[in-house]
Amino acid sequence: SAVISQKPSRDICQRGTSLTIQCQVDSQVTMMFWYRQQPGQSLTLIATANQGSEATYESGFVIDKFPISRPNLTFSTLTVSNMSPEDSSIYLCSVFSGTAEEQYFGPGTRLTVT
Amino acid sequence: TQLLEQSPQFLSIQEGENLTVYCNSSSVFSSLQWYRQEPGEGPVLLVTVVTGGEVKKLKRLTFQFGDARKDSSLHITAAQPGDTGLYLCAVRVRxxxxxxxxxxxxxxxxRP
Structure with a gap:
């Protein structure tokens, strides 16, 4: 199994500012993902965080808005840039074990943009 | 267009009742997973179904994978307040x- 922690757990930010969310895993993992969960909704994949190379973004998400870093196999950051109220969501970090077909999720970062 | 459509979107029932949640798609999948998410937490894996027609049981929860591997259902018997949460089906892109x-x-x- 994998234990994932995220910082911050929640934040309230002003529009136009940026917030960087950190994701720390207690073991080395190959596959790391970032999801967004808008209020009352399911999870939408933002991007796959690739170690040592640029992240792979899903349709509707761009690097300028959601830059991602993955400096090693246990850590990643997601930045939400130039925020607007529409960015108010829960952002979740997730890892895939590969061999066990298990996917683990962090507790999420609840972001409110005013 | 959502790859996986779940129904109903929302269900409010009394403790002790039975319920079924459906997950439908027009695509065929090699496997399908069900997760439960509680407030303030990430989703947690409940089960993975792999074979068409497969039925898996987890205490009071029964999961079924459609014969054509395009759909799945989750049935809860004698629901309890602890079953409250967001239920999500999911598929992995191969x-x-x-x-x-x-x-x-x-x-x-x-509801209790």
């Missing part, structure tokens, strides 16, 4: 990305 795509979700409230 390319080099291994990304997990979620259904639209079913929010369940079990």
């Amino acid at each position: 390319d080099s990305s291994y990304k997990l795509i979620f259904g639209s979700g079913t929010r369940l409230l079990v």
